[in-house]
Amino acid sequence: xxxxxxxxxxxxxxxxxxxxxxxxxxxxxxxxxxxxxxxxxxxxxxxxxxxxxxxxxxxxxxxxxxxxxxxxxxxxxxxxxxxxxxxxxxxxxxxxxxxxxxxxxxxxxxxxxxxxxxxxxxxxxxxxxxxxxxxxxxxxxxxxxxxxxxxxxxxxxxxxxxxxxxxxxxxxx
Amino acid sequence: xxxxxxxxxxxxxxxxxxxxxxxxxxxxxxxxxxxxxxxxxxxxxxxxxxxxxxxxxxxxxxxxxxxxxxxxxxxxxxxxxxxxxxxxxxxxxxxxxxxxxxxxxxxxxxxxxxxxxxxxxxxxxxxxxxxxxxxxxxxxxxxxxxxxxxxxxxxxxxxxxxxxxxxxxxxxx
DNA sequence: GTGCGTGCAAAGACTTTGCACGTAC
DNA sequence: GTACGTGCAAAGTCTTTGCACGCAC
Numbered sequence: 488x489x490x491x492x493x494x495x496x497x498x499x500x501x502x503x504x505x506x507x508x509x510x511x512x513x514x515x516x517x518x519x520x521x522x523x524x525x526x527x528x529x530x531x532x533x534x535x536x537x538x539x540x541x542x543x544x545x546x547x548x549x550x551x552x553x554x555x556x557x558x559x560x561x562x563x564x565x566x567x568x569x570x571x572x573x574x575x576x577x578x579x580x581x582x583x584x585x586x587x588x589x590x591x592x593x594x595x596x597x598x599x600x601x602x603x604x605x606x607x608x609x610x611x612x613x614x615x616x617x618x619x620x621x622x623x624x625x626x627x628x629x630x631x632x633x634x635x636x637x638x639x640x641x642x643x644x645x646x647x648x649x650x651x652x653x654x655x656x657x658x659x660x
Numbered sequence: 661x662x663x664x665x666x667x668x669x670x671x672x673x674x675x676x677x678x679x680x681x682x683x684x685x686x687x688x689x690x691x692x693x694x695x696x697x698x699x700x701x702x703x704x705x706x707x708x709x710x711x712x713x714x715x716x717x718x719x720x721x722x723x724x725x726x727x728x729x730x731x732x733x734x735x736x737x738x739x740x741x742x743x744x745x746x747x748x749x750x751x752x753x754x755x756x757x758x759x760x761x762x763x764x765x766x767x768x769x770x771x772x773x774x775x776x777x778x779x780x781x782x783x784x785x786x787x788x789x790x791x792x793x794x795x796x797x798x799x800x801x802x803x804x805x806x807x808x809x810x811x812x813x814x815x816x817x818x819x820x821x822x823x824x825x826x827x828x829x830x831x832x833x
Numbered sequence: 834g835t836g837c838g839t840g841c842a843a844a845g846a847c848t849t850t851g852c853a854c855g856t857a858c
Numbered sequence: 859g860t861a862c863g864t865g866c867a868a869a870g871t872c873t874t875t876g877c878a879c880g881c882a883c
Contacts, residue, residue, distance in 0.1 A: 527837060527882050548873080563840045568873060584757040587847085589872055604801065607809055615800065624815050627788065628777065633817040636780060640813050642797050644806035700857050700862060721848080736865045741848060760872085762847055 513540060513579060513596055520577035534560045535570040539580060545593045545612055584639070601639060606646035613646075686713060686752060686769055693750035707733045708743040712753060718766045718785055757812070774812060779819035786819075 517536055518528045538555045539546065546554075552567055571592060574580045581595035585605065602620060604613040620640055628635040690709055691701045711728045712719065719727075725740050744765060747753045754768035758778060775793060777786040793813055801808040 525837085529838060529882070531839070561840095565841080565874080566839060569838085584760060587757060587760045587763045590760045604804065604806060606806070613804060613806075617796070617800070623790070623792075627790070628815055628817045631777065631786060632820040633777060633779070633786075633815075635815055635817045637816040638814060639816070641811060642801055642806075642808055643810040643812070644801045644808045647805040698862085702857070702863060704864070734865095738849080738866080739864060742863085 516596065517574065517577055517579055520579075521573070524576075526573070531562050531566050532570050532573070534562055535567055536574065536579070539574070539592075539594065543594075545583065545591050547589050547591055549589070601637075602641070604642040604644055607643050608645050609648070611646050611648075689769065690747065690750055690752055693752075694746070697749075699746070704735050704739050705743050705746070707735055708740055709747065709752070712747070712765075712767065716767075718756065718764050720762050720764055722762070774810070775814070777815040777817055780816050781818050782821070784819050784821075 513536060514533065517532070521528050521532070534555065535551070538551055538558065538560060541558075542551065542554060548564075548567055548571060551571075552562075552564055555562055555567070571580070575582060575592070579594070579596045580592045583591050583593060583603075585591055602615050602617050604615065605611070606613075617640070620638065624635050624638045686709060687706065690705070694701050694705070707728065708724070711724055711731065711733060714731075715724070715727060721737075721740055721744060724744075725735075725737055728735055728740070744753070748755060748765070752767070752769045753765045756764045756766060756776075758764055775788050775790050777788065779785070790813070793811065797808050797811045
């Protein structure tokens, strides 16, 4: 497999199209999902989705709040948490786990691949896709009689830029 | 709880030997690690390690506390948390991530493989090992010029016993 | 019009920390 | 003897919830 790395560049989910192109379809997707659940499409929810789209990378609830404040969108923390949950339910974003401190999320709509490499020094994230992993997963699940519904593959590594650039004095006696 | 997972299959930490056999070497490992860091090997720390060994499965800090209380080991919650961190540093146990609610840990000393399958219905965990995954990981890291230090592979699936056996009224339509 | 949504602050779940006393080395 | 450890409770961090008012459908 020569080049399985879908996004050659660090961290960003979308590459070819600009952020704005997403807004219309994603709004529709979200609106439809809400409608299907008898929930309402409010300005606040639209703003949260909009802000997430603008972030174009992995984010935490807190970062989203901060970013929205910076952009003069006045939405409460509670609403952000509530909306994030709805967006996960709608399949528009997904939760990823780096640590148990706080939840991280990212866009899932554009079918971004699940696999990623995380730099243990800098926190930099590189997304990529390994199609065989799905086959592997299905095979293992089948061998045990389980029904696969998803998987997660993360590589922990040190990125080339962190070794050189970063002094990173953890403990110097 | 009956038999939380794994034992029957490849990948459990202990298979042939009984729990007690571990106590001596693990104590030594821990003691040496502490000594190397100029820390002390106290009865409390020994008890925490002992209790973890007896659990023989994935555990949470809270479960460990409960189990130790049950066995009349009087160790404070703070000490459990502090000792868990030391054991992770020593490489004796490792943290695994199911969700961000709380941290889960398991024995890492016997070089248990990192890969696992989690039942999204019951929480049952099945450990297994895929050697190719390490090669895959190393190859991908190398392709991008990163230095791999670890990985995590989790399959989310529905275990056969959960569909039939378990009522599990999460939502009963 | 009504029921779902929102903001606010308070509560909740898990983990860490400050302090005074205790103990392994 | 001393520096590290311990228990306790209080503080911290991230997330959820109760309530009164407001708005989308």
